[in-house]
Amino acid sequence: MSSSINTVWKGHNLRRVLEHGTLAFLVGVLCLAAPAPAQDTDLRAPSSAVAGNAASIATTGSGTGTFYLVGPSIAVKREVTLGQDVQLSEKELQSAGTYLAIVCSGNCRSVGFFVAPAKPVNLTFLVHPSRAPVGQTNMVSGVALLFDEFRNLVLVPATVDFQLTAAGTAPATHRVATQNGVAWFHTNSGRSAGALQITASVNDVATRRVVQQVASDPCSLRIKGQRNAKGFIVETEPVRDCTGNPMPDGTIVTFTAKDSQGTGTVDAPIKKGIARAQMMGSGPVAISAASGVVMGNELRLGAQ
Amino acid sequence: MLIDVQRRNWDRAFSSVERTNDSVNEQAFIQDWTGSNGALRSFSSLEGYDARPLHATDAEAQMRVRLHWSTPVGPMEDVRDFRLMHRGDKWKVVWDEVPVPNVPSQVIPVNYLRWDLVTGSAGEQWGSGGVDAPHVRIVSMNAVDSAEGAVVMGEVVNEDTVPAFVNVQSTLIDASGSAIDDESSFDKILHVLLPKQVSPYRIDFPHVNLNKVKNVHMDVKATLVPASSDPVIGVMNQKLDTDAQGRSVLHGELLNQSGQTVNIPHVIASFYDNNGKVVWVSDGYLQRALLPQESEPFAVEIPKSLAGKVQNFHVVVNQYSLERS
Numbered sequence: 001m002s003s004s005i006n007t008v009w010k011g012h013n014l015r016r017v018l019e020h021g022t023l024a025f026l027v028g029v030l031c032l033a034a035p036a037p038a039q040d041t042d043l044r045a046p047s048s049a050v051a052g053n054a055a056s057i058a059t060t061g062s063g064t065g066t067f068y069l070v071g072p073s074i075a076v077k078r079e080v081t082l083g084q085d086v087q088l089s090e091k092e093l094q095s096a097g098t099y100l101a102i103v104c105s106g107n108c109r110s111v112g113f114f115v116a117p118a119k120p121v122n123l124t125f126l127v128h129p130s131r132a133p134v135g136q137t138n139m140v141s142g143v144a145l146l147f148d149e150f151r152n153l154v155l156v157p158a159t160v161d162f163q164l165t166a167a168g169t170a171p172a173t174h175r176v177a178t179q180n181g182v183a184w185f186h187t188n189s190g191r192s193a194g195a196l197q198i199t200a201s202v203n204d205v206a207t208r209r210v211v212q213q214v215a216s217d218p219c220s221l222r223i224k225g226q227r228n229a230k231g232f233i234v235e236t237e238p239v240r241d242c243t244g245n246p247m248p249d250g251t252i253v254t255f256t257a258k259d260s261q262g263t264g265t266v267d268a269p270i271k272k273g274i275a276r277a278q279m280m281g282s283g284p285v286a287i288s289a290a291s292g293v294v295m296g297n298e299l300r301l302g303a304q
Numbered sequence: 305m306l307i308d309v310q311r312r313n314w315d316r317a318f319s320s321v322e323r324t325n326d327s328v329n330e331q332a333f334i335q336d337w338t339g340s341n342g343a344l345r346s347f348s349s350l351e352g353y354d355a356r357p358l359h360a361t362d363a364e365a366q367m368r369v370r371l372h373w374s375t376p377v378g379p380m381e382d383v384r385d386f387r388l389m390h391r392g393d394k395w396k397v398v399w400d401e402v403p404v405p406n407v408p409s410q411v412i413p414v415n416y417l418r419w420d421l422v423t424g425s426a427g428e429q430w431g432s433g434g435v436d437a438p439h440v441r442i443v444s445m446n447a448v449d450s451a452e453g454a455v456v457m458g459e460v461v462n463e464d465t466v467p468a469f470v471n472v473q474s475t476l477i478d479a480s481g482s483a484i485d486d487e488s489s490f491d492k493i494l495h496v497l498l499p500k501q502v503s504p505y506r507i508d509f510p511h512v513n514l515n516k517v518k519n520v521h522m523d524v525k526a527t528l529v530p531a532s533s534d535p536v537i538g539v540m541n542q543k544l545d546t547d548a549q550g551r552s553v554l555h556g557e558l559l560n561q562s563g564q565t566v567n568i569p570h571v572i573a574s575f576y577d578n579n580g581k582v583v584w585v586s587d588g589y590l591q592r593a594l595l596p597q598e599s600e601p602f603a604v605e606i607p608k609s610l611a612g613k614v615q616n617f618h619v620v621v622n623q624y625s626l627e628r629s
Contacts, residue, residue, distance in 0.1 A: 130436045131465065214465040218500070248465045250417040250533050252501040254618075262543035262556060265619060267501060269417055269533035278561060280540050292461050292500035293443060 041065060041082050041105055045113035049088075051096045051152050052118050056085040057111065065105030071115070072097035096152035118148035120158060125200045125207040132189040132196070133216040135243050140164075140211055141186035144200040146178060153181040158202050165197045166190050166213065189213055193245040215245040221253070221296030223289045228278075232257075232301055234287050235276040246273045251291060259285040305397055306369065309337050310350050322389050322396040336401050341593035342567035342626045348375040348591070363390050368548075377491065377589055383549060407595045412563030416534030419467050438468035440497065440526035446582050447520055450607065454509040454517065457585040459574060459618075460524055462497035467531035470497050470524060472505045476512060477519035484516060485509050492587050494572060494620045496531050503620055504574035506585035535562030537569070537621040540599065544614060547603065552611035554586070555603040558594055558621060566594040570622035571602045575614040584610050594623075 041061030049055045059065070061082035069076040069088065072095040080086050082105060093099075096117040102110040127142040142162060146154040160183040162174040169190060176183040183200075189211075190196060196211040219242035225234035234255050239247040253275035257264045266277035279287075283303050289296035308317035318330045339345025351372045358366040364387065371382040387398040424434070445458035456474045472493060475486040487507050494503035542556035554573055560566055569590040577583045586604040594600050606614060 128436070130434065217463075248499065250419065250467075251465070251499040252533075254502070262541040263617070264538060264540040264542065264556075266536065266538040266561070267498075267620065268536060269498065271415065271417065277536075277538070279538065280559070292463060292502065294500075 041103055041109055043101060043103055043109050043111040045101065045111045046088075049093060049099075049113060049115040050118055051115050051148060051150050052090050052094055054090050055088045055093060055115075057088065057101050058085050059083060059103055061105065063105060065103045068102040068104070069099060070102075071095060071099040094150040096148075096150075117152035117154045117156070118150065120146040120154045120202055120205060121149045122147040122151070123160075123200055123202055123205045123207045125198075125209055127198055127209040127211055129211065131212045131214050134189050134191055134193055134213050134241065134245055135216055136189045138186045139189040140196065140198075141184065142198055142200065142209070143182060143184040144178075144202075144207070145182050146202060146205075154178075155181050158183075161199075161201045163199045163201070165199075166192065167194050168192055191243045215247050216241040216243070218247050218251075218291045218294045221289050221291055221294055223255070223287065223296055223299050225287055225299055225301055227301065230278055231280040231282065232285065232287075233276065233278050234289075234299070235274055236270075236289060236296070238273040239270055239275065239291065247291070249273075251275075253289050253291045253296075255279065255287060255289050257281065257285050257287045259283045306350075306353050306355070306371075310352075312338075320394070320396055321399045322391065324398060324400050328399050328401075332404070333399060335404060339591065339593075340404055341565055341595065343591060343593035344375055344377070344568045344589050345373075345591040348373045348380070350374075351379070358385065364388060365390075365395070373591075375589070380589070380591075382591070385548065404592065405595060405598050407598060410563075410597075412596060414534055414563055416532055416562075418532045418534075419530055421528055421530045435528060438462055438464040438466050438497075438526045438528060440464070440468050440470050440524050442472065442522055442524050443502070444582050445520070445522055447514060447517070448583070449514045452508065452510055454512040454514045455506060455585075456509070456520060456522075457504065457506040457574070458582050459502055459504055460493070460497070461502045462499055462526070465499050467499065467529055468497050468526040469495055469529040470503070470526050471495065472507065473523045473525070474507045474509075475521040475523075476509060476517045477521060478516055479518045481518075485512055491570070491622075492572060492585060494622050496529060497526075498531065498533055501620075502618070504572050504582065504585045504618065506572075506587070535560055535564045535566060535623065535625075537561065537566065537594065537623065539571075539619045539621060542617065542619060544606070544611070544617070552606045552608055553603045554606065554617055554619070555601065556619065557599040557601050558590070559599040560594045560596055563596045564625060565596060566623040567626050568624040569594045569600065569602075570624070571604055571619060572622060573604050573617055573619045575606060575610065576616040576618075577613045578615045580616075583613050 044058040046055035059082050065082050067080040093115050096115050100112050124145045132139045144160045158178050160176050162185050165171045174185045193215050196213050199208045218239050222237045251270045252267050255266045255277045257279045259281045260283050264279050268275045268277040285301050287299045305317050305320035314334050318333050351374045354370045355367050367386045369384050373380045388395045440462050443459050443461050447456045462468045472489040476484040478484050489505040489507050492506040538559040540557045540559050547553050572587040574582050575584040588604045
C-alpha cells in the first residue's frame with residue numbers, strides 16, 4: 001500500500017514543481033531562498049507506513065538541511081542532519097493518505113509516500129428508515145463504513161456481517177464485502193410489527209441499530225353501532241393491517257353518519273385497538289368509516 | 305347602538321336594547337360583542353358596519369347589518385339581521401342573541417393519547433440517532449381559476465404512525481419553465497395531522513391566471529411534532545344550503561366532545577364533485593369559543609358557480625387552545 005516518488009527541486013524546474021501542487025511549490029521557493037551549504041542529498045520513503053505508527057525517512061549526504069513534511073492534515077518543518085534517518089512520530093502520521101517529504105540543503109529533494117489506514121476499530125452504521133411499514137419490498141437498507149482509530153476510512157476489503165433479528169422470526173444474516181471501505185444491504189421489512197434489531201459486525205467490532213417495524217394500512221375496517229340516550233355510539237372492530245398487526249393507538253378513523261338532518265363526522269383516534277365515536281341523531285342513519293385512504297363497511301341504524 | 309358599541313360605550317348601547325327575556329342583561333350583551341373564553345372575538349374590534357333596511361313600518365323595522373371586524377386572522381365580515389321596535393320616540397333593538405352557554409361543573413374523564421418528542425443528545429455517534437420525518441402524501445390536487453386568481457387545492461394524508469406538522473407548497477411554472485409564483489397553504493390546512501388523518505389544503509395565487517401556467521410543482525413538507533389526539537371535535541348536522549343572502553353555504557355544528565375549551569375553532573371543508581374530485585376548499589373561523597361538551601354553529605361559503613357541482617364534502621376542525629400555546 002505504500003509508494004514513493006523522488007523529485008529533485010531546482011529553481012528553474014517549474015514543471016515538476018507544478019506536478020506537486022502549490023504548497024510544495026511554496027516549499028520549493030522557501031528552499032531556494034535558504035542559505036545552506038551545497039550538499040547533494042537523497043531521500044528514501046518508508047516502505048509500508050501505517051497510520052498511527054512511527055516511521056522514518058532515510059537521508060544521504062552530510063551537514064544539515066531543512067525537512068518539510070506535508071500530509072493530509074499536517075505540515076511540519078524542522079532542521080535535520082543529513083545522512084541520518086528522519087524520525088516521523090505516531091502523531092505526525094495519524095491521517096491516512098499521500099504525504100510529501102522534502103529536504104532542502106542547497107537544492108531540494110522530495111519523496112512522496114502513502115500512509116495506509118490502521119486496522120478497523122470503528123464501524124459506522126447508517127440504517128434507513130427508522131420506521132418501516134411491514135410487508136414492504138426492499139424497505140430497509142443499511143450502510144456500514146469501516147474506520148480505524150484515527151477516523152481513517154479503511155480501504156482494505158473486509159467482510160461485514162449484517163444480522164437482522166426480530167421477535168418471533170429466525171435471525172437473517174447478510175455477508176457483504178466492503179468496496180472502498182463501504183458495505184451495504186437492503187431487505188424487505190418483516191410481517192410483524194415491533195423492533196427489528198440490525199447488527200453490523202467485522203471481526204470483534206459491532207454496531208447495532210433498531211428499525212421500528214410498524215403496521216401498514218388498515219385492512220377490512222369494520223364498524224358496529226348502537227343507539228344510546230345521546231344518539232348513537234359507533235365503534236370499529238379491532239383495527240388491523242392485512243398481516244394482522246394491530247394499528248397503533250392514535251391512528252385516526254373518520255366516522256361519517258348521514259341522516260335526514262345532514263351529515264355528521266367525527267375524527268376519532270384508535271384507543272386500545274378500537275376507535276369509538278358518539279354521534280347525534282334519532283332518525284334512520286347510514287354510517288361509514290375511513291382511515292387514511294382505506295374505507296370500511298357501511299352500517300345502517302333504524303330510527304330510535 | 306352600533307356607534308356606541310364601536311366606542312365601547314356599553315351603558316348607552318345597552319339602553320337601546322329591547323330585552324326579550326331575563327337572561328339578556330348588560331353583562332351578556334357586552335360579552336356578545338367583546339367575546340369571552342379567549343375566543344377570536346376577544347382579540348377583534350369592530351371597524352365599521354353597513355346597515356340597510358329590509359322591512360319597516362311605523363311600529364317596527366328589520367335591518368340587515370354587515371359588521372366589519374378586524375381580527376388577528378384578517379378582516380372578517382359578520383352579517384346580522386336586527387329587529388327594531390318603536391318605543392316612544394326611540395327605536396330599540398330586540399336582542400335575542402343566544403348568550404354564551406353556562407357550562408355546568410363536571411368531571412370529564414379523558415384518557416387521551418399524546419406523542420412526545422425526545423431529541424437526541426449532541427454527542428451521539430453518527431448514524432445512531434435521528435428519527436425519520438413522517439411520511440405524508442398529497443392524495444389529490446386540482447387547480448382552478450377563481451375571481452381572485454388561481455387556486456391550487458386538494459388533500460394530503462399522513463400515512464405514518466406518528467403525528468406530522470405539515471405544510472404544502474406550490475409553484476406555478478410558465479411555458480418557458482420559469483416560476484411565476486410560489487405560495488404555501490398557510491392557514492388553509494390542518495397543520496398537525498395525526499396518523500392516517502386527511503386534511504384539505506388550499507393555496508391561493510392572487511392575480512394569477514391559469515392560462516399562463518404550464519406546470520404546477522407541488523411540495524409537501526412534514527416534520528415530527530409532539531401532539532395530542534385530544535380534543536375530539538364532532539362536526540354535526542352538516543348540510544349544503546342557501547343562506548338569507550342567497551349565498552351557497554355548508555353549515556353545521558361543532559361539538560366539543562372533550563373537557564377542554566377550544567378557544568378559536570377553525571373549520572376547513574373540502575367539496576367534491578360526483579367523481580370524487582376536490583372542486584373547492586373553504587375555511588372559516590368561529591368567533592366564539594367552543595366550550596366543553598357544547599356545540600357552536602358554523603358556516604362556510606361555496607362559490608355560486610361551483611355549488612351545483614358539489615356532491616359531497618369533508619370537514620376538518622383546526623383548533624387553537626390558549627392552554628397549549
